[in-house]
Amino acid sequence: MDFSELITRRQSVREYSSRPVEPEKLEKLVEAVRLAPSASNSQPWKLIFVDQPELREAVARATFSPLVRFNAFALQAPLIAVLTLERPKRITQLGGRIKHKEYPLIDIGVAAAHFCLQATALGLGTCMIGWFQEQTIKDLLEIPEKTGIGLLISLGYSEAPLREKVRKPAGRMSAFNGYSGEPGEAKLTGLTIEE
Ligand SMILES: Cc1cc2nc3c(=O)[nH]c(=O)nc-3n(C[C@H](O)[C@H](O)[C@H](O)COP(=O)(O)O)c2cc1C
Known part of the structure; x- marks a missing residue:
């Protein structure tokens, strides 16, 4: 698949089969995030895969509520990836304050794009999920207080057709x-x- 085809094939996938994702593919996804560029090379992230069924369900349930249900599809995904938002290097913090830029958020976006494009190349579907109850997921995954969550990404195989x-x-x-x-x-x- 050339790059133009890859970016066309990547789409937000909101229906998944229960087929598990092979560990070799998860390794490639880790590498895709690891090699992502970031401001001052801060790499302000940690990638956490959640595949343990009860934990995964609890994380999925923290992306929707009875009133706001658009992320209820997350329950179907056999895996949810969590990209944490770590405190960046001091130089990045200082640069961000001077230039009024949220460099770590930009970095997370780039890393998430790497993840989703690599997943697409591996025949997997993804959906970035930016709407979630952060503290609930932090508690579930024992994420330290000073660490945030940038994005969740649902991951799995899907038969969903390519949309316009x-x-x-x-x-x-x-x-x-x-x-x-x-x-x-x-x-x-x-x-x-x-x-
Ligand atoms: C930062 C970010 C947050 C997003 N959050 C959600 C979300 O919470 N739920 C969801 O269903 N889609 C979410 N999306 C997916 C967008 O809705 C989707 O990328 C956009 O509509 C374009 O569609 P496509 O990804 O299929 O090309 C998010 C995308 C980004 C980049």
Whole structure:
């Protein structure tokens, strides 16, 4: 699979089969996160796989409530990965304060993208889950008080068909030489973008 196909095939998967994920594939996912870039190479994460059935169910249940049920699909996933948000290096903390940037959150996003793209290449489905009860999951997994949780990622095999991507057109999300510059797509393809 070339990279363009890989990014097209990656989609948020919200239905899973119970087929377990092979340990070799989990090793590759660890490596994908391990090699992710981060501000000052801080690597402000730890990747925790939750596959023990009762624990996994409890973690899944901490992503939805009777009123807000959109993450109830997490119950189906044979595995939930938790990306913790560790305190970054001092230099990154200082840089973030000076530049008003949440570098560790950016880093977690990059690491999660590595994870999801590697999973796709391995024939696995993923969904990043940013809506969860953080303290409940921290208690369940005995995550230290000073450590946060960046994202959860559901993981497993799925028969879900590939969906059409819902995205802004290229001409509206890219530009050359200034925010309101020539739309990227027009410059790249010579086509005029409809307003
Ligand atoms: C930071 C982040 C948090 C997300 N949180 C959730 C979530 O809690 N529940 C969910 O179903 N999808 C979640 N998603 C998935 C997005 O809804 C999805 O990526 C987006 O709609 C685009 O669809 P696609 O991933 O299928 O291309 C999240 C994605 C990101 C990047």
